[in-house]
Structure formats: structure tokens, C-alpha cells
Amino acid sequence: MKLLTHNVLSSKCLKGVSVGYPLRLNATDIKVVDVDYNSEFVSRMIPKLNYSALYDAAQSIGHHNGLPDTVAEDYENNEDFLKAVHHVLLEVDIVSGDLECPESGRKFPITRGIPNMLVNENEVNEINGSNGCNN
Amino acid sequence: MWTTPKHFAAGAGRTVILGFRHHAFLRSGPEFGQFGSGLPTLPPTAALRCARCAVQCASVPSLTQSNRSNLATRLCLLGCACQGSRYCTEISFIKMESEQKENEAVQEGGDVSDEVERPEKTDPRAIGELINRRSASEITIEATVDTGFEFMAIEECRAKFGKDIHVVKERGRIIFNIDKAKYSEVLQMRSVDNLFLVLSYDSSVGFQGSNSVDDIAIAAKQAHTPDWDCWLNVWKELVGFKGIVRPTVEEYASANERATKDKEEEKIRQAERQKKYKERQERHAAKRALRKAKADLKRAQYNFDKAEALKTIETDNKDDTVIVSGGKDICTGVCAETSLVNKSDPVKDDPIEEPSQDIVADSENDKLVNKSDPEKDDPIEEPSQDLVANSENDKLVNKCDPEKDDPIEEPSQDIVADSENEKNKSDPEKGDPNEEPSQDIVADSEIDKQDDLVEEKIECGISAEHTDEVKVSSVISPSLEDAEVNDDSEDEIQSLPDYDREVDLEIDRTVPEEERVLRFRATCFRVGKHCFGSMEAAREFGGALQDKFNWVVDLVNFHAEIILFVVKDTAQVSIALTKKSLHRRNISFFGPTTLRSTVCHNLLRLADVRTGDIVLDPLAGGGSVPIEGAMSFPGTFHIGGDNHYKAMSRLYSNVRVLHEEIGKDLPIGAVRWDARRLPLNEASVDVIVSDLPFGVRLGSKAGNRNLYRRVLLEMARVTRPGSGRAILLTQDRRSFALALVGTMGLWWQSKVMSANIGGLDAAVFTLRRTPKVRPDEADLKAAAELAKDQEKWRDGENSREGYGRGRSRGHQGRGRGQTRGRGRGGRGRGYPRGGNKQSGSGGNWRDHGPKESLKTEAS
Numbered sequence: 001m002k003l004l005t006h007n008v009l010s011s012k013c014l015k016g017v018s019v020g021y022p023l024r025l026n027a028t029d030i031k032v033v034d035v036d037y038n039s040e041f042v043s044r045m046i047p048k049l050n051y052s053a054l055y056d057a058a059q060s061i062g063h064h065n066g067l068p069d070t071v072a073e074d075y076e077n078n079e080d081f082l083k084a085v086h087h088v089l090l091e092v093d094i095v096s097g098d099l100e101c102p103e104s105g106r107k108f109p110i111t112r113g114i115p116n117m118l119v120n121e122n123e124v125n126e127i128n129g130s131n132g133c134n135n
Numbered sequence: 136m137w138t139t140p141k142h143f144a145a146g147a148g149r150t151v152i153l154g155f156r157h158h159a160f161l162r163s164g165p166e167f168g169q170f171g172s173g174l175p176t177l178p179p180t181a182a183l184r185c186a187r188c189a190v191q192c193a194s195v196p197s198l199t200q201s202n203r204s205n206l207a208t209r210l211c212l213l214g215c216a217c218q219g220s221r222y223c224t225e226i227s228f229i230k231m232e233s234e235q236k237e238n239e240a241v242q243e244g245g246d247v248s249d250e251v252e253r254p255e256k257t258d259p260r261a262i263g264e265l266i267n268r269r270s271a272s273e274i275t276i277e278a279t280v281d282t283g284f285e286f287m288a289i290e291e292c293r294a295k296f297g298k299d300i301h302v303v304k305e306r307g308r309i310i311f312n313i314d315k316a317k318y319s320e321v322l323q324m325r326s327v328d329n330l331f332l333v334l335s336y337d338s339s340v341g342f343q344g345s346n347s348v349d350d351i352a353i354a355a356k357q358a359h360t361p362d363w364d365c366w367l368n369v370w371k372e373l374v375g376f377k378g379i380v381r382p383t384v385e386e387y388a389s390a391n392e393r394a395t396k397d398k399e400e401e402k403i404r405q406a407e408r409q410k411k412y413k414e415r416q417e418r419h420a421a422k423r424a425l426r427k428a429k430a431d432l433k434r435a436q437y438n439f440d441k442a443e444a445l446k447t448i449e450t451d452n453k454d455d456t457v458i459v460s461g462g463k464d465i466c467t468g469v470c471a472e473t474s475l476v477n478k479s480d481p482v483k484d485d486p487i488e489e490p491s492q493d494i495v496a497d498s499e500n501d502k503l504v505n506k507s508d509p510e511k512d513d514p515i516e517e518p519s520q521d522l523v524a525n526s527e528n529d530k531l532v533n534k535c536d537p538e539k540d541d542p543i544e545e546p547s548q549d550i551v552a553d554s555e556n557e558k559n560k561s562d563p564e565k566g567d568p569n570e571e572p573s574q575d576i577v578a579d580s581e582i583d584k585q586d587d588l589v590e591e592k593i594e595c596g597i598s599a600e601h602t603d604e605v606k607v608s609s610v611i612s613p614s615l616e617d618a619e620v621n622d623d624s625e626d627e628i629q630s631l632p633d634y635d636r637e638v639d640l641e642i643d644r645t646v647p648e649e650e651r652v653l654r655f656r657a658t659c660f661r662v663g664k665h666c667f668g669s670m671e672a673a674r675e676f677g678g679a680l681q682d683k684f685n686w687v688v689d690l691v692n693f694h695a696e697i698i699l700f701v702v703k704d705t706a707q708v709s710i711a712l713t714k715k716s717l718h719r720r721n722i723s724f725f726g727p728t729t730l731r732s733t734v735c736h737n738l739l740r741l742a743d744v745r746t747g748d749i750v751l752d753p754l755a756g757g758g759s760v761p762i763e764g765a766m767s768f769p770g771t772f773h774i775g776g777d778n779h780y781k782a783m784s785r786l787y788s789n790v791r792v793l794h795e796e797i798g799k800d801l802p803i804g805a806v807r808w809d810a811r812r813l814p815l816n817e818a819s820v821d822v823i824v825s826d827l828p829f830g831v832r833l834g835s836k837a838g839n840r841n842l843y844r845r846v847l848l849e850m851a852r853v854t855r856p857g858s859g860r861a862i863l864l865t866q867d868r869r870s871f872a873l874a875l876v877g878t879m880g881l882w883w884q885s886k887v888m889s890a891n892i893g894g895l896d897a898a899v900f901t902l903r904r905t906p907k908v909r910p911d912e913a914d915l916k917a918a919a920e921l922a923k924d925q926e927k928w929r930d931g932e933n934s935r936e937g938y939g940r941g942r943s944r945g946h947q948g949r950g951r952g953q954t955r956g957r958g959r960g961g962r963g964r965g966y967p968r969g970g971n972k973q974s975g976s977g978g979n980w981r982d983h984g985p986k987e988s989l990k991t992e993a994s
Contacts, residue, residue: 004772005804008749008819013812021816033800041770041802044747048819090772090802108814112787116807117814118778124812 001115004045004089007054009115011101011108014123020101022053023108027061027097031113035090042086043076049089058088259705261303262310263338268301273312274369277709278327282307283890283899284737288326291740295320318373325736325767328716331698331709332370334361340706347667354659354667355675357699357706358683370710376694378643378651380684387685390652393643394687401691642692655686656693663703672699721766723792724785726757728833730826730864734892735763738824741888741901742862746770748821753810753850758786758803760824762793765801774820776806776813783807811845815853818908823850823861829895830867839867843874851881851904859904864890866897875902879910879918 011020051071058064066084075081099108099115108117266275280288288309289302302311310333313321321330337360342350367380379386643651657677661669676699681688686695696711718733744750744764748771752760755775764773777783786805794800808814827843828834834842843865850861861882865871875884886901910918 001806002802002804004802005774005806008774008815009806010814010816012816013814033794034798035800035802036769038746038770040746041772045749045772048747048749090800093800114783114787114805114807117776118807118809119812 001094001110001113002090003054003057003092003094004049005115006057006094006099007049007089009099009117011099011104011106011117013119014101014104014106017101017103020103022050022057022102024100024102025057025060025094025097026100026107027094027110029095029097030061030063031093031095032063033091033093035086037083037086039079039082039086042082042089045089046071046075046085054085054088058092061092061094063088063092259703260338262305262333262336262705262707265301265303265310265312266333266336269312272314272316274315274318274373275310275312275333276318276321276712277308277310277331277333277707278321278324279308279329279331280327281731281734281737281891283888284326284734285309287737287740288324291324291326295324315369315373322713322717324717325763326733326740328718328731328733330712330717332366332373332712334363334366334708334710336705336707338705340701340704342665342704344664344666347671350665351667351671351675354672354699354701354706355679357708358676358679361708363684366710370695370712373712374694376653377648378653378694379649380653382652382685384685386652387687390643390654390687393645394654394689397643397692398689640692642689642694651694653684653686653695654689654693655680655695655697656688656690657697657699659699659701661701663701665701669701672701721762721793722757722759722789724757724788726782726785728826728828729757730759730892732759732763734864734890735760735824735826736767738826738862738864738899739764739768741899742822742824742860744768744771744822744824748772749774749819750822750824751815751820751850751853752776752825753808753813753823753846754825754827755786755805756782756826758789758805760826761803761805762789762801764824765803766793772802772804774804774806776808776810778807778809780807811842811849813849813853817852818855818859820853821855821859823854823859823863825861825863827863827865827867827871829865829897830870831895836867836870839865839870840873843867843870844877847874847878847882851878854904856881856904856908857906861900861902861904863900863902864892864897865900866892866895868898871898871900875900877918877921879914880907881905881910 006023006025009021009023011017011023014020052069055064055067055069058067066080067088068081068084072078072081075085093113094110095113097110099110099117100106101108106123108115110116269275278288285304285307289304292300292302292309292311296311296313296317300311300313302309309327335357337357340353340357342353344350370376371380382390642654655677657673657680659669659673659676661672677688677697680686680697696714698707698709698711700707700709718731721732722729738760739750742750746769750761750764750768750771750773752758752773752775755761755777758775761773761775764771775786777786783805790801790803790805806814827846828839830836830839854861863871875882881904882902883905884900885903888899888901890897890899907914
């Protein structure tokens with residue numbers, strides 16, 4: 001699971017959870033892979049990300065070297081920054097471990113790099129007429 | 136921009152004020168006076184536009200042929216986003232100006248294609264002109280595309296080869312001139328399937344239509360039209376054929392001998408392949424039959440026990456709940472089959488849904504254990520309701536009391552009853568049997584089927600005794616989950632079955648490349664009315680070629696395929712450039728409904744994916760869409776997910792194989808989730824591209840209504856308002872249209888396109904996310920009313936179409952009154968089950984058509 005995926009995952013659908021983000025990362029097996037670098041992609045992603053969550057996640061697994069804790073000014077031209085963000089976003093792959101909901105403690109296991117976010121019926125808000133998880 | 140529809144008398148009111156839902160009453164007069172019932176018949180090319188938001192709500196051609204003339208139906212299926220889920224009250228009939236011009240040129244009543252984008256009417260001379268335009272260094276290439284996506288292919292051409300490239304569009308193919316040197320780039324096109332080199336084109340062949348022999352001869356004469364000297368050399372160069380294209384008679388003779396030997400070998404290999412295939416089929420059938428037998432036995436047991444329980448348990452027992460999984464499907468399926476005993480449940484035939492009625496009839500641990508083993512393979516296909524019922528009685532009592540109140544509640548009562556009974560009776564056997572059922576129930580609730588029909592969760596009155604059972608089971612269920620995940624990890628990459636691993640053997644292997652004589656195959660495609668068939672034409676055509684060149688004929692292992700394409704009075708000769716279709720890429724592990732890579736590419740192209748976008752596929756299956764996206768659209772990130780463990784396994788394997796092939800990782804993220812409860816943040820995704828379950832091979836049409844609505848709502852939640860867009864492919868247009876209306880103003884449908892997917896008339900819906908972040912009060916209320924209506928419609932339809940929900944539902948649904956108002960998934964909306972007199976027959980309005988409903992209105 002890449003940290004970019006982690007950045008958009010939340011456990012809001014669980015009962016009693018109001019925010020459910022960011023999920024705590026407990027990684028037991030991490031792999032660093034090689035992904036094509038595309039500076040335009042990274043610079044467009046940065047405003048869409050939750051940077052602090054990304055930094056915290058990277059820190060919790062110890063891969064935050066070279067990554068400043070806030071977005072650099074004028075990041076679009078800062079190649080080093082972009083490369084560092086690219087590395088953390090796409091090249092750090094968590095193979096196994098789990099994700100933990102910060103509010104309820106519910107753990108979502110990660111196996112073979114794929115987190116399992118299926119929830120039981122009894123853990124979830126009942127579906128009502130409006131958006132299920134929206135309220 | 137919009138012009139007055141031709142059909143309607145020039146009158147003041149172009150705007151028609153229409154009512155809601157299933158009855159349309161009109162306010163403006165003169166235009167519609169000519170139509171008997173007061174409902175106009177819209178011309179097929181009209182579009183409906185909301186006068187408020189001036190947006191094209193939907194185009195009429197997107198609705199099916201049968202209801203094209205039924206305005207009320209059409210309007211009921213539409214909804215304009217500006218009104219939220221309410222139907223647009225101000226809809227005007229419009230015709231696009233370009234359409235109008237076209238229609239003036241063409242006869243009215245000619246068949247109009249379903250595409251919203253109007254292409255230039257295909258001119259038979261267009262290809263000829265294209266060929267004439269060709270410069271010396273250029274070649275004319277014909278590329279086949281899935282019907283409906285030709286425009287995407289043209290776009291790709293323009294993107295790859297420059298905006299000025301002139302592309303002729305025909306049905307299912309595009310033709311263009313390209314410099315010979317650029318051929319390698321053509322091979323890298325992602326939206327086309329096969330490439331052909333166009334050799335000649337004759338726009339008026341001169342078929343007489345009287346004598347088939349003559350006409351065939353005329354067709355065969357086409358073999359002489361191309362400039363073979365030139366083209367054979369070009370073809371050799373492009374394809375890399377190093378053999379002899381102009382063999383002498385002796386060379387031909389020896390080559391032919393070799394060919395005959397090869398053909399015999401091929402026959403043997405073919406026979407072996409057939410045998411293997413048959414064996415595989417038999418094995419599967421045996422497995423299925425065994426499971427079915429088990430299921431039948433268990434169901435019989437369940438019926439009996441249920442009947443018993445009915446006599447002892449009060450049916451008023453409904454407290455708050457532990458939600459038991461399984462959808463309506465199961466209960467209705469069970470109910471259906473209990474009330475219609477010997478009738479085979481149509482739902483059951485689908486192997487995936489079938490075991491959902493499995494009930495463990497044996498309370499002995501052994502049987503349970505044994506059962507869970509084979510089921511481990513396929514937890515989803517598993518019984519979503521395992522009940523350990525009493526196995527002491529072997530009598531099969533197959534009666535379900537049809538007077539029973541709510542059929543859905545009923546079986547759940549029985550589940551309770553049964554588990555109660557079972558608990559009381561098999562205390563000594565404690566441990567497993569008691570935990571197993573609820574464990575399985577809960578476990579299966581997590582492994583919810585994607586095509587699940589859980590619209591209403593079944594609430595059972597379970598007494599307090601069971602709450603700890605359930606607690607225990609919820610602890611157990613994650614381990615069941617883990618167990619099955621662990622099972623997966625053992626077979627890391629799924630292995631391809633033998634017959635899929637076809638090694639591409641070289642043709643004519645025994646001699647070096649330069650000595651091989653060309654082996655060819657002649658094919659003929661024919662469109663239009665002719666007095667001969669394509670097979671005969673192909674034979675003669677091939678014969679003419681053979682006489683001319685002394686090539687070896689081999690219909691299976693050939694170097695060159697020469698095609699004669701006869702369309703009405705035109706004929707085109709082309710030679711195939713690709714032996715293997717270009718769509719064979721990306722995927723190594725196929726599922727039941729894997730989408731072709733070229734179609735995936737076309738969908739992504741339609742979505743206008745830009746650098747920096749996050750593209751989501753909530754129902755990814757084997758991941759064909761995310762994978763194609765990551766491969767063709769650099770600078771984007773793709774997230775794909777599915778709830779079925781087999782799909783996830785396939786996704787993982789496909790991605791992994793690709794990683795190994797290209798040496799680096801792709802920007803793909805995979806998560807296992809339930810698409811109806813996406814674990815994503817609001818507004819985190821830019822584009823959604825997905826292939827929704829059609830309800831044919833996977834899922835069901837009945838389930839689709841619910842699934843589509845919930846999935847659409849979730850997708851709306853996670854997509855960025857305003858800029859977000861979704862491209863959804865589905866065949867079940869009706870469910871989609873209905874679901875879309877229920878999305879409370881969050882999506883508006885900007886385009887519908889028809890596409891041919893595996894022979895099915897599918898549609899691609901382009902949706903845009905409105906700026907509304909959440910539905911507001913008005914939307915919610917409207918949605919509630921809509922859902923109420925849909926209930927009524929569904930019940931009404933049920934009796935007619937039997938949409939697989941169990942035939943008993945239709946009869947028992949109505950006239951129930953308000954007894955189980957609260958029982959509907961705790962939504963707090965009581966559905967008056969048929970209590971609404973006005974819609975008493977209105978519920979069936981679809982059966983009888985609009986006239987009836989009008990009459991009811993009038994009266």
C-alpha cells in the first residue's frame with residue numbers, strides 16, 4: 001500500500017467515528033520500489049494531499065528522510081522537494097501490517113500490500129435514505 | 136443553438152410543463168393536441184433540456200426503443216440535477232441544429248444511431264477519397280474499434296499523429312493515412328484492436344443482384360484490383376515477413392507438402408485442447424452438482440425446521456437487533472422456494488448466488504467442519520446464511536405459510552427461532568455449532584457480495600442470550616477473514632490454466648525463414664443485401680489469389696490474412712497487419728467479466744484524465760481499468776478496489792506480473808472495500824471510471840437498482856464537487872437511470888453513449904459532479920419520496936417481470952398495511968405497503984401504459 005493511498009483512506013464509516021482520519025500506520029514489512037518520476041504529477045498532487053498526515057505517516061514508519069514537515073514554499077520549482085515527496089508518496093510500499101482507526105481502534109489488516117477495509121455489518125452506521133456515511 | 140423541433144406546430148409554448156413520476160400531465164396545448172392521449176411521441180432525435188438549468192438532461196435516444204414513444208416513461212427515468220432528485224418540471228424538446236440539418240438531408244424515419252455525437256453520415260466515397268489523397272510515402276491503415284468508441288480512437292489518432300490527420304469513421308473502424316515510417320507508433324495505439332493495411336477500394340462494384348455465381352465472380356475479381364507488387368513489399372516490411380511472396384510452382388509444391396503435415400499436427404493439438412477443455416467443464420459441473428445437492432438437502436431441512444419453528448415462536452418478537460446479513464435475495468429466495476416448492480429458483484441458477492440459500496442442516500460438528508472446508512475456497516459463494524437447524528428430523532416439510540406477514544421478516548424470525556431452538560437443544564455440543572451460524576452470518580456480512588441486495592437489513596428479534604454469541608462471533612469473524620486471506624497467500628500468483636498458455640509456434644518451422652512460402656487465408660465480410668454469402672465469396676476470392684500467386688492455403692496458421700470487405704456496393708481489399716489483437720495486454724488473470732484493455736482505455740479517454748488526477752475504480756474486479764490507466768496515462772494515480780477476495784487476488788497478481796514485466800512499479804493502489812461504503816475521504820478523488828456489474832454474468836438486475844444507487848452516492852461523496860466526473864459502463868440502463876435520479880442532485884448526466892460490449896448493448900454514462908457537497912433538505916425529502924415510489928414500482932413490476940426477487944414478494948407485498956413500518960432497516964421511513972389507494976393500480980401503471988394512469992388521474 002502506498003502512502004498516497006493511505007492519505008485518502010479513512011474509517012469514517014464505522015459507527016461512532018466522526019473523522020476517522022488519518023489512520024494510524026503500523027507496518028511490519030515495508031518495501032521500497034521504483035516508480036517513474038513525474039514532476040508535474042507531484043506538483044499537482046501536493047495541494048490535493050493532506051501533507052501533515054503524509055508526513056506523520058512517513059515518520060511513523062521511519063521513511064521521512066528528506067521530507068520537510070511542511071510544504072516548501074514555491075514547491076513547484078523545488079526539484080529536491082518534489083523528488084522527496086514522490087519518493088514518499090509512491091515508492092514506499094507497505095507490504096504488511098495494519099491500519100488503525102484513531103478513534104475506535106479498529107484494525108484493518110494489510111496483506112500483500114492490500115489493506116482490507118471491509119467492515120462488518122454491526123460496526124457500521126445503518127444505511128439511511130441519504131448518503132450512507134455522510135452524516 | 137437549440138432550434139424549434141420540427142414536429143411541433145410553431146406555437147408559443149415550446150416549453151412543456153410536465154408533472155412528476157409516473158403521470159405526466161401537460162399544460163401547454165396546441166403542440167400536443169394531435170396526439171390522442173395527450174402525450175406526445177418524441178422524435179427519436181429529440182433531446183430533453185431542463186429549462187431551469189439549461190442543461191441537457193438526457194437524450195432521448197438513450198432510452199430503449201420500446202419506450203421511446205412513451206413520454207411518461209421517459210420522463211420518469213430522467214431527473215435534472217438542478218431540481219435534485221425531482222423530475223424536471225420544465226423540459227423542452229429540442230433538436231440540435233446540426234441534427235436538424237442532417238435530418239433534412241436524410242429521410243426521416245431512417246435508423247438513427249444512438250450516439251449523441253452526430254457523425255457525418257458515412258459517405259461511400261470517403262474511403263476512396265482518402266486513398267486518393269494518400270501520398271507516396273503513406274499507407275492507409277484501417278483500425279478496428281469497439282462500436283461506439285470510434286470517437287475515442289479518432290481522438291487518440293489526433294493526439295498521437297497531429298490534429299490535421301484526416302480520419303474516416305465507419306461503424307466499428309477508423310481509416311486514416313499515415314506515413315510508413317510511423318507505423319511503429321500506430322502499433323502502440325491503445326484504443327484500437329486490430330490493424331489492417333487497405334490495399335484497394337472500389338466504391339461501385341456493380342453487383343447485379345440476380346445471379347449469385349455472377350456476383351461472386353465480380354467479388355472475386357477484386358483480387359486483381361490492388362497493386363500487389365507494391366503492397367506485398369510494404370506488407371513484408373511492416374510485418375517482418377522474410378519468406379517468399381512470389382513462389383515458383385516447385386517452391387509451392389514443397390511448401391504445400393510441409394503445410395499438409397503441419398495441418399495434421401494442428402488437428403491433433405486442437406483435439407487435445409478440446410479434450411482438456413471438456414474435462415475442465417466436467418469437473419466444474421460435477422462440483423456444482425455436488426454443491427447443489429448439498430444445498431437442496433439443507434434447504435429441505437431448513438424448511439422443515441422453519442415450519443416447526445413457526446408453530447412455536449411468536450412473530451411479534453422484534454427488538455433491536457443484530458443485523459443479520461444476507462440480502463433480500465436470500466430471504467426472498469428462501470421464501471420463494473418455500474412457497475413454490477418444486478420450482479427452481481431462477482436466482483439459484485446463478486452459481487454465485489445459489490449457495491446463498493445454503494443452510495447447514497446438520498448440527499454435528501463434523502459436518503460443519505467438512506462443510507467449511509470446501510467452502511473455504513469460496514466464501515462468497517458460500518451460504519450467506521448458515522443455520523444450524525435440527526438434523527434429527529429427516530422429514531421434509533415444504534410448506535411455507537403464505538399468510539405470514541412480511542416475508543422478509545419471516546425467515547429472519549426463523550433464523551432466530553432456529554438458532555434459539557438449536558441453542559437449547561444442542562447445548563452439549565455448544566462451542567462450534569452455536570458460534571458457527573452466527574459467525575458465518577456475521578462473517579458473510581462482511582464478505583458482502585458486491586451484487587448484494589441488502590437494501591433492507593433483516594432485523595431479527597434476537598433475545599439477549601444471543602448478543603454475547605454475536606460478540607464472540609464478531610471476534611471470530613476477523614479470524615475467519617484472516618484465515619481466508621492466509622489461504623490466498625499460499626497460492627501467491629494464480630497459475631494460468633494450461634490451455635490458456637498457448638505458445639505461439641512459428642509457422643513452417645522446419646525451414647529457415649527465407650525459404651518459407653507465404654501461407655495465407657482469405658476472409659470475406661459482408662454488409663448489406665447480396666445474393667451470395669460471405670463464405671462463398673471468400674472461397675472464390677481466395678481461389679483467385681491462390682491462382683495468381685501460388686500461395687499456400689492455411690486457414691489457421693497463416694502469415695497473411697487477406698480480407699474482402701463488401702459493404703452494399705463497395706468492396707475493400709485489405710491485409711491484416713496484426714495477427715494477435717492489440718488488446719491483449721495488461722491482464723494475465725481473467726475473471727468472469729474482465730473488460731478489454733482497449734475498452735478500458737477508451738473509457739479513460741472519455742473521462743479526460745489529466746496529469747495529477749486521482750482516478751478511482753470502486754468496483755475494479757481484476758483491475759483492468761486501473762491497470763490500463765496506469766499504463767497509458769502517465770502522471771496519474773489509480774486506486775482500484777473490490778470486495779471479493781478472488782477479485783483482489785486477481786488484481787494483485789495482474790499488477791505483480793506487470794511490475795515484473797516492466798521492471799518498475801505502477802502508480803496503482805489497491806484496497807479491499809465495499810463499494811457502498813468507501814473508506815475514502817470526501818472530495819479526495821478526481822475521476823471515477825468503472826465498469827458496473829451488468830447484472831448478467833455478475834449480480835442481478837434487481838440487485839443493481841440498489842447497488843447502483845448506493846454506489847453512486849458513495850462515489851458522489853468521494854469525488855471533488857464541481858470538477859469531478861464519472862464514466863460508468865453498464866448494460867442495465869434502466870437501473871442506472873433510476874439510481875441516478877435517486878442521487879439527490881449530486882450528479883448530472885452529461886452524456887450517454889452506446890457501446891457494444893461483448894455483444895450486449897451497453898451504455899457509457901458520463902456524469903459530472905455538481906458543486907453541491909451534500910444533499911440538502913429538499914433533496915433528502917425528495918429522495919425519500921422517490922424511494923417510496925420505487926418500492927411501489929418494484930412491486931408492480933414484480934408481478935409482471937418477476938425481477939428475480941421471488942415471486943411471492945409481489946403478491947404479499949401489497950395490502951399489508953403498516954405493520955412492519957419500523958422494520959425497514961431502521962431508516963425511520965415507514966413504507967406504506969400498498970396502503971396508498973391512489974397508486975393502487977398506479978403501481979402497475981407500467982403494465983398498462985400511460986393511458987390507464989391518466990384515466991385513474993382523471994377519475
